[in-house]
Amino acid sequence: MSSPVRVRFAPSPTGYLHVGGARTALFNWLYARHTGGTLVLRIEDTDKARNSTEAVQVIYDGLHWLGLDWDEGPLKGGDCGPYFQSEREEIYLRYFEQLKSDGFLYDDQGAWRFRSFREPVVMEDEICGRVEIDMSNPETHPDITIRRPDGGWIFHFVNVVDDIEMRITHVLRGEDHLSNTPKHLQLFRALRATTPRYGHIPLILNKDGSKMSKRDQGASVASYIEGGFVPEAVRNYLCLLGWSPKDDREKLEIDEVVQRFELSNVNRSNAAFDLDKLTWLNSEYMKEVTGERFQTMGRAALERAGVDLSRYPSEYVSGALETCVGKVRVLSELPAYAGFYFSDSIAINPEGAAKHFTPESHPRLTAVRAAFAGLETFDAAAIEAALKATAAQLGGKVGLLVHPTRLAVTGENVGPSLYHLLEVLGKVKVLERIDTALAVEGF
């Protein structure tokens, strides 16, 4: 038995959680769960300038939303705290003094720099394999600064100290740190500490291959929370960026991913983020979002879009939402899809009008109106029967009635099942809207 795995996710509170960061967290989580190890969350907030509780909350929210729980860290506690770098001053000071008395540091205009070992460094990366970087030349690899003149600590130093103190066994982080790793390794050596294993995860790029930065569409986890994505879908998609089960399946239970996740299966090449594919995967998960969960998520999506649901009876809202189950790929599509339920005057789609509000269809819609008016029970079954009977009477396909009716009542030519949406809307509103349509100029 080798020693138990301890991994960490160490984000900086910048006010948002990048999908790349989220995937790093995910891979750490997967590895911890796969090995029965421990995931530590550590907040790297040495940069006092941009450091707020809200920014930290964004990290918690993102991780919670994705279902990534940590075993040690803020809100959890643990033996290696505190888990905010801003609160670990004494620890850093201790290591700093050690380095200083061992002669590894020198003062450079008030800042403290670490005297590098001038030799090649070889690393055995769990993902990238053997990588050798020659640190011999001070011109190309200058000594790093570890402490500012104002006493502030620099990332490389505190990162290493914390990995030592927190007994981290595996550092799984973005590939942007691969070139920094020799510096870290040298720090470990100077501190006479055992080095962890490293695994550098390839980066996530935009669809066009350019670097994904803060502003890019879909770069932050918050955009998925707000966009009405299913967290399991986003998590599943992130699993597939750089890792695969090797058997062509894509929709996977997280338990299975945990079971099969191996660092040796992690890709070495960067991956482009494909929102279309995420949207598709999300739609697969949306098919399974039903009942209460759909109601809750649906209401939230509508309210986010500015729909005032308090104006409608609760049964009406739930009935309306029920007709949308399994019909939208992402909840953010819901307001457009179901908006006709919640507005007093609907706008008729011009293209639809040109196609379905014709002289031939006017009498058909009139007949539909008459048939509906005669219905005692206005439910889906009765509506369907009435439409079919009317179609038979007029000697045409039911589709000839469905299209103008849908357009008159919803304003669109796409939407939920006509029979069901009419039932939810209710006879009064339906007749009203048909009348309005029939009176439209040019119809």
Added chain:
RNA sequence: GACCCUAUCGUCCAGCGGUUAGGACACCGCCCUUUCACGGCGGUGACACGGGUUCGAAUCCCGUUAGGGUCGCCA
């Protein structure tokens, strides 16, 4: 610029010396259908380039090119 990583359809992933190079998203047809979706069937589409190694390379090696990363008193 130096150094490091990477290179299979537009995108994600499979392939790890011998395959008609496979799957998914997207796209295009057809079918199903109360619309739109879903689903089913089919199609377009890739081994970056050049050298080796080998009886035989998408698979191994070298170079070129391209993309990404690092080179901060940011993390």
